[in-house]
Amino acid sequence: MNLPFYVPPEQLMKDRAEYARKGIARGKSIAAVAYADGILLLAENPSGTLHKIGEVYDRIAFAGVGKYTEFEALRVAGIRHADLKGYAYARSDVTAKGLANAYAQVLGQIFTQEVKPYEVEIMVAEVGRESGGDLLFRVTYDGTLFAEDHFSAIGGQEEQLTTFLQEHFRPGAPLPEALGWAIGAFQAANDRTFAPEDWEAAVVDRTLGRRTFRRLRAEEFLPA
DSSP states (O other): OOOOOOOOHHHHHHHHHHHHHHHHHTSOOEEEEEETTEEEEEEEOOOSSSOSEEEEETTEEEEEEEOHHHHHHHHHHHHHHHHHHHHHSOGGGOOHHHHHHHHHHHHHHHHHHSSSOOOEEEEEEEOOSSTTOOEEEEEOTTOOEEEESSEEEESTTHHHHHHHHHHHOOTTOOHHHHHHHHHHHHHHHHTSOOOGGGEEEEEEEGGGOSOOEEEOOGGGGSOO
């Protein structure tokens, strides 16, 4: 009789984590920066059809790096979760915190129980009705949940991006200035200049009304 193959649990978790991190590192990073009227999300993404940033609900945006099919499935599941909760209770009951917690539970369960972990990291951003009420959450491949202040980054260049933003960020800046910081972070991390068509960017902006999500146009990346 053949004995079953045995792997210590700690080694199994280590191997899964390494597998997920390698997959995420192959993707392009995303940075988020708070500005006076909301939160900016910026990604290096020359594709005009495969979006890494999207709307989830009235005041909530989603961003994902890693394997596209996996984080897109999470985004769609988040939309369904938000729609059902908003319908059953009230639209104001749908929050980024609740959505991020749901994502953390799903990713944690997949990481510990499924054969292959998801190769993704995600961000959930919610713009408050007033300045100071913005929320930004980051969820890693194993379901670890982080609440971020003012700025965040996910993906392979996370450390370089957050270091640059930490040095340049100041509260209450207008959108063009926040966009300049985010672009500068990517250029410093990659040691090159990007063209306007290389970017995908969106904002959740409290001045836009109930639907706060807006994609930035290519001309908004050009110097004033």
